[in-house]
Amino acid sequence: MMSDQPLVDQVADLDALADSLTSELMEQPGLLRLEPTVKSMIRKFKVSLVASTQPGSRAAASAPSTVTRDGLVLTVADDRVHVSADIATDVEHRALGLAEQLQALIARRIQDSGLAPGEIDITILAIEGQ
Amino acid sequence: MAMNNDHSRLGCGRELDEFWASIDEPPTAHEQSCADCQSARNSLYHLAAVTESMRERDKIDPELQPGSRVKEAIMLVARAEIRRGKKTPLKRTSLGAIEISEQALVALIRFAASTLPGVRARRCEIHADNRGPALDSPTPTEVRIALTVALSSTVKIPETLALVRERVGTVVEAQTSIIMKQIDIVVEDLYDV
Amino acid sequence: MDETKAPGREHPRQPGKDAGDESFPGMGDSQGGFQQDGDPDARVWMPLDEIDEVTIINRAQDGDVEAFEWLISEYQGGLYRLCLRMLNDRSEAEDLVQETFISAWRALPDLKVPQAFIPWLYRTATNKCLDLLRTRKRRPEQPHDENDSGQESAESRTSIGKGPLADPASEYENQAQMRALSDLLQTVPPGPRACWLLKEVHEFSYRDIAAIVQLPESTVRGRIARAKRFLAEGMEPWR
Structure with missing residues (x-):
């Protein structure tokens, strides 16, 4: 079940969370980029479509709400915030270790914002030298 | 000036391509006595010289490079389509x-x-x-x-x-x-x- | 392919050098990453300019964007000039170069023989030029000529190769001759013109050209010979 919070507020919270996650993740040493992918582009499109055609309607409220940034997709479902992150890492840092750090960081920030973390999936899309 | 099959041979019957291949070598006995060959040698030699100047000039002529937006546009597509x-x-x-x-x-x-x-x-x-x-x-x-x-x-x-x-x-x-x-x-x- | 002077290429390659870099730690720090132990000279990536071209093409085939970008830098100039001398239109030539490389990025992963890549680029660009010229021929009075309102396009259709002049006197004559050749070339039919350009300007072998234009080598030789004679005769007044 979704929370009782109206969709519009939820999306607003998610938006703020997505922005702060993006800037905080980018400060992590070894993370070169959050990689935009076709997946995050399509999600972005779908969300804006839902928002524009069904503002605040019951139908929209029953759908899971999703917010995307480059390389970052946040979805609320079952009262939890699920995150999928696509990353490019610097070869001077251990890629798997960095991915685990990012997972933990994302989970902490979701909790800090008063929400419950769900699945936090990380995909390493590139490992690059400088 | 029409281009037809006859244009691959000189007036004296020699293959133009064969003739061209030996343009940097000294004239043969036939060439020395053949007006067709001499005239062709001179005009082909001239063409070769102008062609070479053009080839070398083209490479460095800033007017003959594609604009930087060409590579940028290609790379934009390439990055978007990375498999x-x-x-x-x-x-x-x-x-x-x-x-x-x-x-x-x-x-x-x-x-x-x-x-x-x-x-x-x-x-x-x-x-x-x-x-x-x-x-x-x-x-x-x-x-x-x-x-x-x-x-x-x-x-x-x-x-x-x-x-x-x-x-x-x-x-x-x-x-x-x-x-x-x-x-x-x-x-x-x-x-x- | 000769490593120092390949057809279609602008700049001679530096002889292959190696990273040869034992100082690179590679592994062993506690993070498992690649800290370079404070040695700023430790080179990890070998610059692409020092690597053989087949390796670079192979890497682009495996999706290495940097390798692909290197190939664009190396070959876009030659392809552009081929298209320009075929089409006599700058913006059309740029469009075709762009289309050719985008097709290349899509075709690269499935290319069986990496050595075939450069002829493949030239074949694709040549075909695109010939197709475009056929379309133009069917619609002879299309925007390019008097119907074109923009001055930019009129400009883009003329003056191929008006580089800056160095020594005014002899340079002027050189320039005039090159311009005459350039103009004369526009009157050679597209098929023979493409063959002549590939041989005389882009320095491909007859065999490569036969593969590029997909005609028997004998046909290619004939076309080039006829184009040469036509051009040589047309250049007579400039001797």
């Missing part, structure tokens, strides 16, 4: 799954092999053996790879290939925990230093 390939699962923590794209893994392998002197990594194929570790499983993902390389002609091949296997295995495991179960290497080329 990331299949994903290989690395680990499942209590928080979620961690995966690596085939493209990232290939780049890492190429990087690892190319850190050795005399080794240039070329293409790499990846075969993942299993479907990835279970939740918090200590069992790492195992993959097999087929790598093609070019080697410097100065290196000892068997020793170098052993080093490549070792380095690729070590670097990939250090970065991703993936265990290289099998590393097939094909030496495609030897290059001179």
